[in-house]
Amino acid sequence: MxxxxxxxxxxxxxxxxxxxxxxxxxxxxxxxxxxxxxxxxxxxxxxxxxxxxxxxxxxxxxxxxxxxxxxxxxxxxxxxxxxxxxxxxxxxxxxxxxxxxxxxxxxxxxxxxxxxxxxxxxxxxxxxxxxxxxxxxxxxxxxxxxxxxxxxxxxxxxxxxxxxxxxxxxxxxxxxxxxxxxxxxxxxxxxxxxxxxARVQQTGWLRDLVVGVTTTARQPGIRRPMGLAVLDNFLYGYLVVALVLLAAAAPDAEGRLGLLNASLTAGALASMVVVNRWTRGERTALVLLWTLLAFCAALVLLGAVGATALGVLLVGLAGGTTLVAEVAAVTLLQRATDQGTLARVFGIYDQLNVGAIALGSLIAGPLSAVAGPGGGLVVVACVGAALTAPALLARHRHDPGDVESQTVDRRQPAARPA
The missing domain is CATH 1.20.1250.20 (MFS general substrate transporter like domains)
Structure with missing residues (x-):
């Protein structure tokens, strides 16, 4: 094999x-x-x-x-x-x-x-x-x-x-x-x-939608990685706009923007080399949390140094860590959800993530106008780290509701919530 x-x-x-x-x-x-x-x-x-x-x-x-x-x-x-x-x-x-x-x-x-x-x-x-x-x-x-x-x-x-x-x-x-x-x-x-x-019983579309939302909200093994993925996508949406604003402040704005965006893509593609090894088995939840924190740290440093040569490297790190975090979150969701409700969970996942990217992009301009492109990025990244750190601490305390303990047999049909 x-x-x-x-x-x-x-x-x-x-x-x-x-x-x-x-x-x-x-x-x-x-x-x-x-x-x-x-x-x-x-x-x-x-x-x-x-x-x-x-x-x-x-x-x-x-x-x-x-x-x-x-x-x-x-x-x-x-x-x-x-x-x-x-x-x-x-x-x-x-x-x-x-x-x-x-x-x-x-x-x-x-x-x-x-x-x-x-x-x-x-x-x-x-x-x-x-x-x-x-x-x-x-x-x-x-x-x-x-x-x-x-x-x-x-x-x-x-x-x-x-x-x-x-x-x-x-x-x-x-x-x-x-x-x-x-x-x-x-x-x-x-x-x-x-x-x-497989379906336990035939229900209407609205009932199916309610079951999907309820399952997502009630099960920590689904709710937690999805929440972290939403945070990851929010930060990504903010970063995309922040790169434009950071580059605009540099002497060679167009050339610097090209370098920053190329570095973001290169970092994401480079992470493909290691993502399958990092997200195997019981390590997946820890990888999600640590890479999301690394993404936040990269954004804080990027906000401090701006569109410099070091900033280009930090954007590459951000691209790699955001992709690994998303892959880890998707893997945890698939392991924690039965086949009967899996597509509904991912429909909600897609909906929330698109909204998170849009929200991050939307607030980047106004916040940058108040705190500056770098200052706004530091503030948002620090908030992201503050939201992620408690989950990492809970994981290390072996929280019984941890995402890895919520794995189900995906071959079984969906059960109706109580």
């Missing part, structure tokens, strides 16, 4: 197909969103309309992911991934017709928003499908790969759109390319054929 690692996780054909399908569909989603944004700008010459278009393309992730998780707990997770891709392919074709025949901007934006709604079940379905495709020992590297696919595709989407623009591909044909990516994603995910999760 091969040692646990990326190669071992990728030995699962089902996991490979689902990851690739999700990645292609995410690239298609971003390509389509930017293409429609360009079309709206050309038609209206209004920055407000462009903002509305982009906002409606991302708002469903924060508004609908919990309900999307309910869907992924009621159907085969591979079928949900495939259906989400096929529905988007169909809507993209409708959008192509609309662009070619000159539909009103409001209608075009509305169809784009529906595409975003159709995308929301994809991540909860993939996160819940991963433990079905790989054994427990391969969960950390598999989750690292899923996280890498998420990050790389969110970066690659705008790049693919840029290449299409440079190639002279018009908006309508660009949306058609996105439709093709959705169709390929559906064709990859459909044949995987995972079984539908």
């Amino acid at each position: 091969s040692a646990p690692g990326f190669r071992s996780a990728l030995a699962s054909g089902a996991f490979r197909r689902l990851c690739l399908a999700h990645g292609l569909a995410t690239v298609g989603q971003l390509v389509l969103t930017f293409a429609v944004g360009v079309h709206v700008l050309a038609e209206t010459r209004s920055g407000i309309w462009v903002s509305v278009t982009v906002a409606l393309a991302f708002a469903p992730y924060a508004a609908c992911s919990a309900l999307a998780g309910v869907l992924a707990d009621r159907r085969s997770r591979s079928a949900v991934l495939a259906s989400a891709a096929w529905v988007r392919a169909a809507l993209a074709v409708v959008l192509v017709v609309g662009l070619a025949t000159g539909w009103p901007v409001g209608v075009v934006v509305g169809v784009t928003a529906l595409l975003a709604v159709a995308a929301t079940p994809s991540y909860p379905a993939l996160a819940a499908a991963t433990p079905e495709c790989v054994p427990d020992r391969d969960l950390p590297p598999a989750n690292a790969l899923v996280t890498c696919v998420e990050n790389v595709t969110w970066v690659a989407g705008p790049g693919v759109f840029g290449l299409l623009v440079l190639a002279g591909v018009g908006t309508t044909k660009t949306v058609l390319v996105a439709a093709g990516l959705f169709a390929v994603a559906g064709a990859l995910a459909g044949p995987v054929g995972l079984h539908r999760p």
